[in-house]
Amino acid sequence: MKFAVLVFPGSNCDLDMYHAIKDELGEEAEYVWHDTKDLSSYDGILLPGGFSYGDYLRCGAIARSSNVMTEVVKAAEAGKPILGVCNGFQILTEAGLLPGALLRNKNLKFMCRTVDLKVVNNNTQFTNQYAKDEIIKVPIAHGEGNYYCDEDTLQSLKDNNQIVFTYSSENPNGSLEDIAGIVNERGNVLGMMPHPERAVNELIGGADGLAVFKSIVKQWRESHVNQA
Amino acid sequence: MKKVKVYVTLRESVLDPQGSAVKGSLHTMGYKEVADVRIGKYLELQIEPSDRDLNVVVKEMCEKLLTNTVIEDYRFEVEEAN
Numbered sequence: 001m002k003f004a005v006l007v008f009p010g011s012n013c014d015l016d017m018y019h020a021i022k023d024e025l026g027e028e029a030e031y032v033w034h035d036t037k038d039l040s041s042y043d044g045i046l047l048p049g050g051f052s053y054g055d056y057l058r059c060g061a062i063a064r065s066s067n068v069m070t071e072v073v074k075a076a077e078a079g080k081p082i083l084g085v086c087n088g089f090q091i092l093t094e095a096g097l098l099p100g101a102l103l104r105n106k107n108l109k110f111m112c113r114t115v116d117l118k119v120v121n122n123n124t125q126f127t128n129q130y131a132k133d134e135i136i137k138v139p140i141a142h143g144e145g146n147y148y149c150d151e152d153t154l155q156s157l158k159d160n161n162q163i164v165f166t167y168s169s170e171n172p173n174g175s176l177e178d179i180a181g182i183v184n185e186r187g188n189v190l191g192m193m194p195h196p197e198r199a200v201n202e203l204i205g206g207a208d209g210l211a212v213f214k215s216i217v218k219q220w221r222e223s224h225v226n227q228a
Numbered sequence: 229m230k231k232v233k234v235y236v237t238l239r240e241s242v243l244d245p246q247g248s249a250v251k252g253s254l255h256t257m258g259y260k261e262v263a264d265v266r267i268g269k270y271l272e273l274q275i276e277p278s279d280r281d282l283n284v285v286v287k288e289m290c291e292k293l294l295t296n297t298v299i300e301d302y303r304f305e306v307e308e309a310n
């Protein structure tokens with residue numbers, strides 16, 4: 001499976017994402033610059049964390065209008081798996097691929113620590129390698145991860161099982177209903193504030209995040225076997 | 229040439245932790261009469277004359293990029309630029 005790791009000016013988790021795919025997962029990965037106008041050769045798209053365009057105006061707002069995002073929208077419509085982590089999640093909400101928005105952390109602090117996450121929905125192409133309600137340890141590092149949406153949107157997220165990860169032992173940023181990660185209605189676009197790519201090997205403190213990537217590959221393999 | 233002043237604020241339903249912190253600070257300084265503080269953004273655009281309707285164009289820019297209407301409200305004023 002071939003992944004595109006999108007790189008915007010100010011992305012800083014692109015190397016971690018690349019490493020997770022290439023070295024830990026053993027799949028193909030390529031860095032793809034933000035002005036690229038064709039993503040058709042990639043099977044999955046990864047939007048890494050960082051501070052694209054220095055978080056000017058709003059987190060993710062400038063990145064959202066780059067050329068590559070037009071292609072990301074096309075890939076989403078084509079049903080390809082798209083994962084946005086941290087700033088990648090912010091970009092996906094700004095682009096309208098995921099509902100809601102990420103606000104400044106309630107305590108106004110940049111939160112950098114490992115947190116407990118609950119896998120609320122393991123029936124997605126990003127979480128099929130986890131058990132339902134499994135508690136996993138994944139690092140967070142953000143100042144604006146306070147998920148917000150209006151009541152109607154929250155209700156539809158619940159009705160469609162779009163809430164995938166919630167913070168378990170503590171809510172580090174004030175997010176609505178402890179939300180840490182959501183998928184779109186179709187289930188092929190996941191945005192999450194915690195960094196699974198930073199939890200892919202016991203040597204760096206834990207490997208609980210690796211199953212996110214393994215899940216994507218498993219789903220992709222199965223869907224391609226069925227087509228053959 | 230027109231000058232457009234755009235004011236962006238968080239929607240009423242959205243918590244403003246920065247505003248709350250500033251309110252707390254003002255209270256500490258003795259300004260007990262402060263009931264609420266909301267922090268927003270101010271943008272100034274210089275717009276060249278064109279055949280497009282200025283109000284329509286500015287509204288479009290506000291909704292596509294300058295604000296995120298999920299969390300923010302905006303209003304704008306148009307003036308003659310010097």
